Amino acid sequence: MKVLVPVKRVVDANVKVRVKGDGSGVELANVKMAMNPFDEIAVEEAIRLKDAGKVEEIIVVSIGPAQAQETLRTALAMGADRAILVKTDETAEPLGVAKVLKGVVDAEKPGLVILGKQAIDDDANQTGQMLAALLGWAQGTFASKVEINGDKAKVTREVDGGLQTIDLKMPAIVTVDLRLNQPRYASLPNIMKAKKKPLDEKSAADFGADLKPRLKVVKTEEPGGRKAGVKVKDVAELVSSLKSAGVI
Amino acid sequence: MEDFDDHKDIREAVRKLCEQFPGEYWRKADAERAYPAEFVKALTDAGYLATLIPEEYGGSGLTLSAAAAVLEEVQRAGCNGAACHAQMYVMGTVLRHGNESQKEKYLPKVASGELRLQAFGVTEPTSGTDTSSIRTFAKREGDHYVVNGQKIWTSRAEYSDLMILLARTTPKDQVAKRTDGLSVFIVDMQEAKKAGLTIRPIRTMMNHSTTEVFFDNVKVPAENLVGEEGKGFRYILSGMNAERILIAAECVGDAKWLIEKASNYAKDRNVFGRPIGANQGIQFPIARAYANMRAAELMVREATRLYESGKDCGAEANMAKMLAADASNEAANACIQTHGGFGFAEEYDVERKFRETRLYQVAPISTNLILSYLSEHVLGMPRSY
Numbered sequence: 001m002k003v004l005v006p007v008k009r010v011v012d013a014n015v016k017v018r019v020k021g022d023g024s025g026v027e028l029a030n031v032k033m034a035m036n037p038f039d040e041i042a043v044e045e046a047i048r049l050k051d052a053g054k055v056e057e058i059i060v061v062s063i064g065p066a067q068a069q070e071t072l073r074t075a076l077a078m079g080a081d082r083a084i085l086v087k088t089d090e091t092a093e094p095l096g097v098a099k100v101l102k103g104v105v106d107a108e109k110p111g112l113v114i115l116g117k118q119a120i121d122d123d124a125n126q127t128g129q130m131l132a133a134l135l136g137w138a139q140g141t142f143a144s145k146v147e148i149n150g151d152k153a154k155v156t157r158e159v160d161g162g163l164q165t166i167d168l169k170m171p172a173i174v175t176v177d178l179r180l181n182q183p184r185y186a187s188l189p190n191i192m193k194a195k196k197k198p199l200d201e202k203s204a205a206d207f208g209a210d211l212k213p214r215l216k217v218v219k220t221e222e223p224g225g226r227k228a229g230v231k232v233k234d235v236a237e238l239v240s241s242l243k244s245a246g247v248i
Numbered sequence: 249m250e251d252f253d254d255h256k257d258i259r260e261a262v263r264k265l266c267e268q269f270p271g272e273y274w275r276k277a278d279a280e281r282a283y284p285a286e287f288v289k290a291l292t293d294a295g296y297l298a299t300l301i302p303e304e305y306g307g308s309g310l311t312l313s314a315a316a317a318v319l320e321e322v323q324r325a326g327c328n329g330a331a332c333h334a335q336m337y338v339m340g341t342v343l344r345h346g347n348e349s350q351k352e353k354y355l356p357k358v359a360s361g362e363l364r365l366q367a368f369g370v371t372e373p374t375s376g377t378d379t380s381s382i383r384t385f386a387k388r389e390g391d392h393y394v395v396n397g398q399k400i401w402t403s404r405a406e407y408s409d410l411m412i413l414l415a416r417t418t419p420k421d422q423v424a425k426r427t428d429g430l431s432v433f434i435v436d437m438q439e440a441k442k443a444g445l446t447i448r449p450i451r452t453m454m455n456h457s458t459t460e461v462f463f464d465n466v467k468v469p470a471e472n473l474v475g476e477e478g479k480g481f482r483y484i485l486s487g488m489n490a491e492r493i494l495i496a497a498e499c500v501g502d503a504k505w506l507i508e509k510a511s512n513y514a515k516d517r518n519v520f521g522r523p524i525g526a527n528q529g530i531q532f533p534i535a536r537a538y539a540n541m542r543a544a545e546l547m548v549r550e551a552t553r554l555y556e557s558g559k560d561c562g563a564e565a566n567m568a569k570m571l572a573a574d575a576s577n578e579a580a581n582a583c584i585q586t587h588g589g590f591g592f593a594e595e596y597d598v599e600r601k602f603r604e605t606r607l608y609q610v611a612p613i614s615t616n617l618i619l620s621y622l623s624e625h626v627l628g629m630p631r632s633y
Contacts (some may be wrong), residue, residue, distance in 0.1 A: 070257070074261075185265045186261045187293070187295045188294060192308055
């Protein structure tokens with residue numbers, strides 16, 4: 001079975017993001033970029049499935065600018081087999097991306113698509129679900145455990161109030177949550193090997209899709225700073241100040 | 249801070265690895281004077297310590313600039329590569345001057361980490377940089393040598409399986425040149441510890457696992473002689489440029505960590521209603537340290553370029569080491585000063601880095617000796633020592 005892992009290049013999680021002067025988005029110039037952490041977990045899970053003999057080939061795909069190649073090389077260095085870059089300078093939006101991914105799925109025929117539940121830049125949490133709808137496949141979102149048995153995938157999902165375990169009929173889409181695994185870091189020999197692994201460059205049109213923006217960003221602003229709290233002496237004062245604040 | 253070279257992928261991956269070893273890990277090791285075994289294992293398992301070992305012996309066969317990038321990133325992440333940096337380059341003596349059977353016997357196991365070759369026995373208590381005056385003597389007796397003597401400042405000896413040892417094989421008064429009559433041996437320390445080799449740790453101002461090593465009739469098989477008897481001094485010298493460049497890269501990494509730490513603190517810390525970094529008295533020392541770090545970084549790159557193209561880089565390697573050690577020391581000073589009292593608190597990691605990076609003004613060669621080298625060999629002034 002082939003597994004397809006879409007990965008996104010996003011602002012590094014350790015970077016303090018700044019809103020652009022015109023409010024059209026966040027500053028990306030000279031900002032450190034990295035693979036979306038949830039996607040890293042997805043790549044790791046695919047590699048573990050391969051190590052367990054459940055998967056023969058891992059294909060990583062990224063939809064983004066030329067620099068997304070670096071992100072794909074990172075995935076190849078972790079252990080993916082080959083990569084596809086769908087090059088675009090448009091902002092990648094969930095529906096456009098899902099449509100391209102459907103084209104990639106049609107071309108590659110994977111038995112499983114594993115991806116991050118969301119990207120940490122726009123936190124949309126839509127791509128996996130939209131892709132499942134476009135393909136008419138089963139989906140297991142927010143996975144904290146994935147087991148593949150023949151044509152069934154057993155996915156444990158992190159839902160409000162606990163864990164839910166579902167059986168999916170393959171082929172299927174799995175979106176991964178934070179606690180699924182701890183991604184490995186690439187070893188030096190694997191970084192060197194990754195340089196020689198195939199990386200195909202394509203366009204959205206090659207997969208019969210387009211990435212024209214369907215959404216319009218009206219405004220981007222920084223969250224307001226937290227206001228200082230007040231200290232109270234005892235429970236009585238706490239209760240009375242909560243009452244005077246009108247919250248109880 | 250931007251990266252200025254081609255090893256971006258390696259740098260990224262090293263950073264990622266180092267994230268698993270935050271300040272607390274190093275503070276704990278420092279307080280206990282413990283060897284950071286988990287960190288060394290992670291670097292070994294990921295193949296970084298075998299960067300320079302050719303592929304045919306199980307390494308990655310990369311050039312010095314890749315190794316420099318690895319070590320720079322380790323320091324830049326606040327970790328301390330001194331625990332294992334020698335595993336990267338001490339093997340160079342075997343690689344360049346050893347025979348085929350020595351290379352086949354040792355290098356693959358050094359590459360995998362099964363054998364740790366990170367002890368370098370040169371310096372002695374009575375002869376610091378005056379290497380030709382060392383007294384440790386290896387006397388040939390049949391199919392082995394018998395070694396007697398003492399080494400000092402032998403870092404990581406307790407955590408090494410093999411040592412590259414420099415010893416006299418012909419007394420100084422019987423050789424034409426005082427640098428003749430010295431030989432290099434591969435000492436199996438695990439075997440030697442059973443008969444005649446004693447290691448005594450020396451507690452120092454930082455966690456560096458340094459020791460003194462005593463040889464009392466230690467038998468070393470004759471097959472462990474590297475190259476020709478009596479030519480060891482040259483073999484040791486040939487490895488020193490690589491060592492200087494790699495240590496310089498570590499200092500650049502330290503300087504980057506310290507400068508980033510200092511400038512971040514200067515931006516965040518508010519006193520008298522504004523960030524302390526708004527004061528030029530705070531800004532300028534940090535900016536100057538940055539400029540000096542960048543200059544040192546360029547010299548490291550120049551020395552690396554010469555080394556990789558097979559040209560003589562003695563002066564550049566030495567200058568790179570001196571300038572980088574000066575830059576990291578300056579950055580450490582600016583960083584602790586910027587932090588005020590907090591710079592002395594262990595939990596900020598600044599005082600630890602301050603202590604760690606201070607070493608490189610002294611080791612592996614003291615700044616004065618570099619200046620003497622430049623005066624004599626580059627500028628043609630009289631030898632001063």
